[in-house]
Amino acid sequence: MGDRLTILFTNIWLKSYGGSEVVVRDIAIGAMRRGHRPIVYTPAAGDFAQELRSKGVAVIEDLRMLAEAPDIIHAHHAIPCAEAIIRFPGVPAINVCQAFEYWVEAPVHFPQIGAYVAIDEACRDRLVHAGGIDPARVVVLRNSVDLRRVPPRPRPRPDRPQRALAFGKAAAVTEIRSACEALSIDFEAIGQAAGRVTSHPEAELVGFDLVFASARAALEALCCGCAVIVCDSRGMAGLVTSDNFDGLRERNFGLRSLTTPVGVDALVENIRRYDREDTAAVGARARIEADLEKLLDDFENLYAEILTGWRRPSITTGAHEAAVARFLHDYLPRHPNDPKWPGLDERAALRERCLQLETQLAGTVQEQQALRRRCTQLQNDLADAVREIQRRRAALR
Numbered sequence: 085m086g087d088r089l090t091i092l093f094t095n096i097w098l099k100s101y102g103g104s105e106v107v108v109r110d111i112a113i114g115a116m117r118r119g120h121r122p123i124v125y126t127p128a129a130g131d132f133a134q135e136l137r138s139k140g141v142a143v144i145e146d147l148r149m150l151a152e153a154p155d156i157i158h159a160h161h162a163i164p165c166a167e168a169i170i171r172f173p174g175v176p177a178i179n180v181c182q183a184f185e186y187w188v189e190a191p192v193h194f195p196q197i198g199a200y201v202a203i204d205e206a207c208r209d210r211l212v213h214a215g216g217i218d219p220a221r222v223v224v225l226r227n228s229v230d231l232r233r234v235p236p237r238p239r240p241r242p243d244r245p246q247r248a249l250a251f252g253k254a255a256a257v258t259e260i261r262s263a264c265e266a267l268s269i270d271f272e273a274i275g276q277a278a279g280r281v282t283s284h285p286e287a288e289l290v291g292f293d294l295v296f297a298s299a300r301a302a303l304e305a306l307c308c309g310c311a312v313i314v315c316d317s318r319g320m321a322g323l324v325t326s327d328n329f330d331g332l333r334e335r336n337f338g339l340r341s342l343t344t345p346v347g348v349d350a351l352v353e354n355i356r357r358y359d360r361e362d363t364a365a366v367g368a369r370a371r372i373e374a375d376l377e378k379l380l381d382d383f384e385n386l387y388a389e390i391l392t393g394w395r396r397p398s399i400t401t402g403a404h405e406a407a408v409a410r411f412l413h414d415y416l417p418r419h420p421n422d423p424k425w426p427g428l429d430e431r432a433a434l435r436e437r438c439l440q441l442e443t444q445l446a447g448t449v450q451e452q453q454a455l456r457r458r459c460t461q462l463q464n465d466l467a468d469a470v471r472e473i474q475r476r477r478a479a480l481r
Contacts, residue, residue, distance in 0.1 A: 090155050091120055091158050093122060096126065096127065097127070100130060100132055106300070110376055113141060114377070123143075126144075129145050150171070156177065156178070157175055165177070166192045178197065178386065180203075184209075190210075193410055194407040194411070197221075198397045201222075201224075202223070203227050208224050226374070228376040229370075231307060233284070247270045248260075251285065252275050252301030253298055259351060263355060267352060289305050293358075295313075296313050302324070309367040313355070319342030319344055319345060325359075
């Protein structure tokens, strides 16, 4: 697509390293390299937003600050997606679904949305079967990796894995460390569960022979030339090989592929399947199929279909107003215990949990005080007994 576009991206947060954050960063910066003007709107900016700003991408936390309408809205997450569409009712949009479960990934229903994008078959089914979206309006565009961020591997692959990493969600799987220790493999972890997060994991991934990961994290590791065992706390798909790559890629190395329970024995078995030559072949294939430049081509083609092609949406005042009313009904909390906004339920659950913990703590404090009193009493009784023994000994003399 030759036209220079102003593209408004939305994401519910840009505070720290995470899946949707990385996707927005890579696509926005990639679009800018191609001559477009990306703007990113997030209600919650942080260190990750600063990385985008350092590359020249405008990041805003208030849509009122945007003085000019964009050409197209590239939206992630229901709330900021709807905010952008309501702010610019005449601008066409795409709505991207990147997860099968999270409520923020649910589709919103506006006439401005020319296409809904799913990253895998599970997300596609969520849009069509749970979200009620016409299948003709859904496009599957799989995750990608910006190969420009991947440095060369510092050493050749060994005949057997020597260094292993649990990356992303897999960092919470305790059995991985046990399996690596059983085979005398050095083990490390990067992820929220490990208390260690990095904004440039590619620089570290290339130093490992074997990586345990799922979803986009698994794809990153493959593109960094690592052997990958797909797993997280939800289950395991096993070692990625030339034979199973296509099926796992279709499922984004994610939820629908995690069909086997995670266990030390199963992990050890998969580690022993490591093959240096096949690892190289799978990595080369991943780099070809998951190259960010191909995804940027796909998005540019999709933008063109929406702006001037057969996907161009028909936007009428009545349809927009009805969509706004539906969105407000679905998402706006109208009373304190309204269950339609999961955030309220989560907050209420957290409050209840805090009360439970406070009650437990109060009970623990009372128990400690009772124990202290009992200990003091026992000490006094012991002192009295010692004095009595001393008195009797003195009397015997």
